[in-house]
Amino acid sequence: MKNKIGVYICHCGSNISDYVDVKKLNEITAKIEGVNIAKDTMFACADSTQKEIIDDIKSNELDSIVIASCSPKLHLETFRNVAIRAGLNPYNYVQVNIREQCSWAHSDDKKGATLKALQLVKAGIERVKRSQALEPIEISSRNVVLIVGAGVAGMRSAIELADMGTEVYLIEREYFVGGRTSQWNTLFTTDETGEQVIKRLYKKVISYKSITLFTGAEIVSKSGGIGKFDIKLKIKPRHIKPNCELDWKKFDKAVSVCPIEVEDEFNFGLTKRKAIFMNYKSEFPQIPAIDTENCNRCGECVKICPEIDLDQKDEILNIKVGAILLTTGADPYEPKKDEYGYKTLDNVITLQQLKRLIELNDDKNLSYKGKKIKDVAFIYCVGSRQEEGGNTYCSRYCCTSAIHSAILLKNKYRDIRNYHINRGIRTYGKQELLYKESSENGDIYLQFFEDKIPTVEKSKNGATIKVIDILTTNREIELEADLVVLVTGMVPRKDNTIAGILKVPIGRDKFFNEIHPKLRPVETVIDAVYIAGACQAPRTIRESIDSALSATAKANSLISKGKIDLEPTLAQIDTSTCEWCGKCVDVCPYSAIKKVEKEGKQIAEIIESNCKGCGMCMPVCPSNSIQLIGYTDTEIESMIEALIS
Amino acid sequence: MSKINPEFTNELKKFGAVNINACYNCGNCTAVCSLSTEDNSFPRMMLRASVLGLDTKIETSLDPWLCYYCGECSETCPREANPGELMMTLRRWLTAKYDWTGLSGLLYTSIPALIIGFILVAIAIIGVGYTMQFNVESIMEFGHDFEMFAIMGVFSLILVPNIIRMFWFTVLKEKIKVPLISYIKGVWDLILHMFTQKNALTCENNTFRWFEHFLIVIGYLLLLFTTVFLNWFETENTFVIWLGYIVGAIIFVFTFDFILSRIKKSKELSKFSHPSDWLFVIWLFLMGLSAFIVRIFIDTDLIDSNIWLYFVHLIILAQWALLIVPFGKWTHFLYRSFAMYFKKLEEDSK
16 A cells, blocks of 8 residues: 555646635645645646656655546656656556546536545545556567558558568458559549559569568458467469469460450449459459359360469468558449439449549540440539438548549540539649649539439430539529439448458448547557558548558557567456356457466466457456456445545 | 530630639629629629520620629639629620621621621722712712711611610510619619719729720710711811810820730730720720821811821721621620619619
């Protein structure tokens, strides 16, 4: 029990002292048993006060301190550092929140606020009396990062990590790298194509010995935690024998004889592809693939290309890594059937399909389903910014992308006329230039409110669209379009099983969630699991790269030192009383408890690197064999007693 | 329900519209306009109708005539969509719409047609001179007759029917029910606006330009008065003679300033000059100048030996009276004041 306690009560300017009688609180506190010094101070966090506290600790040989001020979220670290500088263990310091939880909440009742503050301070003193000196837990870490998803974000991060001396496993679920970016052609602002960007990144990636790339690879399971993850990968076969030079003529012939035709997802279903395929000739890796799911093993292609091996099987690989970075990207929103005529009218497509359509058409005419296109109507915010049912968020990239596509159309096919039926154009930053260019090209912009959405009906030449245009005094405007393009935003990947395997939290928008949107934007609550790019939120390429680089820095700084310090406030099993029942394992959200045998008895054991000290396991233990260090029963019970005294 | 007509902007471009598609409907132009009111809100709405090609909306609107082109909207426009120049363009377009002959539209949009028209008039005048064997007496007499008949003819055959058409488009077609008494009460306003353009004073920093314009209008009317009517009655009154000199000078001095500002593009309104703008100011200048010189030659009895000078003056006059007055920019003198009149009727009907 600590008995030389220093108590400091903060005025917080007047934030606390306007409602809590700080002077009186101080007088009473001073008389509590065990309190050696009790002071009130204008700002406990001020440099001068911090120095004063340090001097007090040293000259009075205080064994613990309590500071009654703001939320620990704001200044816990500040005052722990004060303790460390005074030679006191930081865990012998307790912060009592009498601002957010008292003065601000009870500004109408000064007397009550003072009384509550007193009880809170008393509880804090009781807790600090029973506090133990704790040391951070040090674990070793592997300087290896697993990056999931070899799109722009994943590849860029891999290059940077390799540069910093970290080993990288880069895995890609598809047979080819590049993700969504490889599907887009000319990109704003550089006018490079997606293909060129991917090529540059890929060439760089494979130039590093410390980057190992697996395509067709997925995580099957994960064990371990921060610094020491054990990952099991499943790698789909490519069905091409390793280390053989491919003859392109033979490949083309093999493609032509393949009897299987499936919807080509690369072109968003605009075309069909064979079971043996490459999305485009300059795709990486420069080896075709036979997709196992659709191939019927007829063997026609083997007759032409002896390099093909249809007997290849899935491979399972175990790898050990120190941290994981998810750059799994996003999917485009798929409109519901008959949403603005999608899939019910012949000439309604999505923005993503349009982008492929531009690529698939020659330079003379734009046609779709055999019909020449002249008037193109873009309907914005399809599946985004919906009040009810759909997605409430703005996908951010779609306004720019739609306008950019409209400009590409206009540049490629002179006589195209574009109509943009929008809900307010959000071409932030430099992208505003595109908006201006498109307007000056003669593109027509119409704007609607969500409660009166445009209608799309079949007409003789294509579709008739009616819009209540808020820019023309809510007049109903009618226009004819040969092609209706639904400007669809981003949604999380349809197959997000990885989130379940890694226990990454999902936000309300169903994207992966960070700890703090401003201060910790690339970390997740799972230690050493980072997120970047469009798996976290709709993002442009540039923004994806930004977040990938920041995740790179975070991952590297965590694992590159070879050891990691963890908070000592973890769950602890009393091995003498634990009778294995497994209830704790069921509730643990971090897979931090495992069953072990000790001295012939089955008991639970805490995996320190996984435990976050959340305390979920404590109340479910029937034999009360789990204690949370720093929040033990004795500490908590003493606090409750002080509060109700 | 209105149908979009994306080709309409191409038509307007021929009438002088510049970059109107750049408009993103922020409404700064309307907010900054000193003449725009809650009931008559412009120019954004006109820009919007132009971009969408809602030509019936424009055809029935009087708003383009309510603008005096101070240029503040264009200066304020963040997208450089030149709303001021669009209002000017719409006035040209409306002039063409009102004109039953269709010649306005042709002369506004086709430079070859314009040149041919001017040449034809010149040839006709020379032809007339030729038949009179370039006799001074008879040519001058013909000149006076021509002036009288041209004015009456243009008025009765072109301008009056066109004003009626304007009335049809903007009042009758819109089914505005106007009490009879309003037609009479509004006449004073019509005359006031016609001769003073007093609304132009509401525009900010526009007093000097208004004054210049006012002097030109008054000068022009007096020139008409002195050279046409008084000469016809062959007055030898010194006052009238001196008045002729003064108004001639006023016209060519101030129109010269207008021409200069168009060359220098010094003001927002002079940045873009449609061929019709150039013709208007240049011919007005030439009229003033040639009238002034002819007057000197007459008073110094030199005109007999310099009949070519009178001929030049007569050609300029004929081109002015037969092309610019009925089909060109001159008409804004009438349409604008009648627009004020019709607007007043519209207000009274509410």
